[in-house]
Every structure is written in C-alpha cells, then in structure tokens.
Amino acid sequence: MSVQAPDLRLLVQRILEQQRATVATAATQALDILASPPAGSPASRDQEWARQHEHPDTVVAAFAESVGTVASLLAAADEYSRGIVALLDDDQMLDLPAMNCVRAIHDASLRMCSLADPGIAAEARLARCAADFLATVQGGIPLLRIFNDLLGNRGDLQKALRGRDGAVEHFVGIGLEVKLNGKGDAINVRCGNNLANVNVKSTDLSLKYTPLVHYAWGLTRGPHTQALG
Known part of the structure; x- marks a missing residue:
C-alpha cells in the first residue's frame, strides 16, 4: 500500500495559520497586561519607577510609545506572515520574496524583544x-x-x-x-x-534573543544581500 506524500505547501500554510492565531492570542493578552500590569510584574515595576521619576508624565509617555511600537510591529509581522501564505498559493514559489518576508518577521520580533525584555531595569x-x-x-x-x-x-x-x-x-x-x-x-x-x-545591531539581538534560530538570520540575509548586490 503506497503512502501519499504530504502537500508541503499546504502543510506550511496550515502551520502558519495556526501560528498566526497563537501569536494573535498571546499578543492581545500581553498588550492587555502592559496596559494594566499585575502587581510585581516587570511592567508594574517600570510604572512604579516612572511615577517616582522627576518627569513622570514624560517617562510614562515614553513607555506607552514603546507599547504602541510593539503593537505596530506585531501587525507588520502578521502581514508578512499573510504574505508568505499568499506566495505559497502561487503556482511558482518565489524564494526571494518569501525569504524577505521571513527576515522582516525576524527583524520585527527582535525589536519587540529588545523593547519588551522583562529582564532589564x-x-x-x-x-x-x-x-x-x-x-x-x-x-x-x-x-x-x-x-x-x-x-x-x-x-x-x-x-x-x-x-x-x-x-x-x-x-x-x-x-x-x-x-x-x-x-x-x-x-x-x-x-x-x-x-x-x-541604530540597533540586529545580528547581536538575534544571537541574544533567538539563538536557537539564529541560523535563519544568516540564511535570509545571504540571498537578500546577493540579490541586491
């Protein structure tokens, strides 16, 4: 009895859709927590420090601006994910656009990690x-x-x-x-x-925040650089 090989494009599309749904749920929860942080959380400690600052309103506004940036980066990453799904629907798989989307998602994720790192003061x-x-x-x-x-x-x-x-x-x-x-x-x-x-060095951020998939940074950077060079 022969076993039919899976449709890899369909499989990747389904994985991406599942990941999009998971990230959307987690992002909503995270943004809600940042807006009203529980006691003892990093966000709560940040807000308490800001209230004691000589310029509390400005510091709180700076923190709030970064939350807005993270929300924008999440939206951008989601659009790039949808872009990959659309590329997978095409009869001809276009490698460079897909890899550029992956790199854009990775870059957005690194910026979010840097801004929302719970381990920093x-x-x-x-x-x-x-x-x-x-x-x-x-x-x-x-x-x-x-x-x-x-x-x-x-x-x-x-x-x-x-x-x-x-x-x-x-x-x-x-x-x-x-x-x-x-x-x-x-x-x-x-x-x-x-x-x-x-001007943040994304390579350093990748090594710090995504060490297990840092190879992806190099893989997407190489073809992108060669295509433009």
Missing part, C-alpha cells in the same frame, strides 16, 4: 524606548537629504530636522544623555549606566 528600558523613538523620527532624514539635493528645498527636510532636534531636546530635558554625530543625528542614548544604540 526600568532605566535600560527608558534608554531603549528613547533610542527606538529617535530611530523612527530621524530614519527618513538621509533620504530627504537626497531628495532635497535633487528636487530643491521643499521644506520636508527642515521639518524632519526640527522634529529630530525637538525629540533630542525633549529627552535631554528629562535627564537622558543623547550622543550626536556631526550632522546632528542621534547615535545613542544613555540613562544612568544603561546605553542604547539608535
């Missing part, structure tokens, strides 16, 4: 939250500089620079140290003895 979390916020605020500036040179001054670059400078001033005003480069872009943020880089 509140000071370290504040530094990471500020650095992540600055990365978002100033992330488009290099491209805007290019557009400004090509298309002339349309005001977009100046607006972005004002936003970056305002964010830096804001964080310095609550006692954080923000190191800048020659162009005024933030390099890192320090809170006490805790330092957070604005």
Whole structure:
C-alpha cells in the first residue's frame, strides 16, 4: 500500500495559520497586561519607577510609545506572515520574496524583544524606548537629504530636522544623555549606566534573543544581500 506524500505547501500554510492565531492570542493578552500590569510584574515595576521619576508624565509617555511600537510591529509581522501564505498559493514559489518576508518577521520580533525584555531595569528600558523613538523620527532624514539635493528645498527636510532636534531636546530635558554625530543625528542614548544604540545591531539581538534560530538570520540575509548586490 503506497503512502501519499504530504502537500508541503499546504502543510506550511496550515502551520502558519495556526501560528498566526497563537501569536494573535498571546499578543492581545500581553498588550492587555502592559496596559494594566499585575502587581510585581516587570511592567508594574517600570510604572512604579516612572511615577517616582522627576518627569513622570514624560517617562510614562515614553513607555506607552514603546507599547504602541510593539503593537505596530506585531501587525507588520502578521502581514508578512499573510504574505508568505499568499506566495505559497502561487503556482511558482518565489524564494526571494518569501525569504524577505521571513527576515522582516525576524527583524520585527527582535525589536519587540529588545523593547519588551522583562529582564532589564526600568532605566535600560527608558534608554531603549528613547533610542527606538529617535530611530523612527530621524530614519527618513538621509533620504530627504537626497531628495532635497535633487528636487530643491521643499521644506520636508527642515521639518524632519526640527522634529529630530525637538525629540533630542525633549529627552535631554528629562535627564537622558543623547550622543550626536556631526550632522546632528542621534547615535545613542544613555540613562544612568544603561546605553542604547539608535541604530540597533540586529545580528547581536538575534544571537541574544533567538539563538536557537539564529541560523535563519544568516540564511535570509545571504540571498537578500546577493540579490541586491
């Protein structure tokens, strides 16, 4: 009696759908806990530390902003998962787009792990939250500089620079140290003895937070780099 080989694409689709449902349930629970943390939890300790800070409202807002970032990253990861499912439905499996989706999910997961790490002190979390916020605020500036040179001054670059400078001033005003480069872009943020880089090294995060699947980082990076190079 012959045994029919399983449809691997269908199997992967079903696994992905199950994982999406599992992650969605866990994410909802986690976000609810962050909004109203139980006593003694890392989130509760962070909030208590924030309330005792000299600038409690700003620190609480920084923590809340990071929760919003995590929610956005979860949504992005889910969309990329749906993208893989859609690619599996195609008659021709497109390897590079699928691997890019896997890498994007991995990257989003690493950022979430860094921001929501339950094992770090509140000071370290504040530094990471500020650095992540600055990365978002100033992330488009290099491209805007290019557009400004090509298309002339349309005001977009100046607006972005004002936003970056305002964010830096804001964080310095609550006692954080923000190191800048020659162009005024933030390099890192320090809170006490805790330092957070604005441009996070994803390879280091992968080794720290996903060591058992770190090989996937290299596998998805290689074809992506070769295709673009």
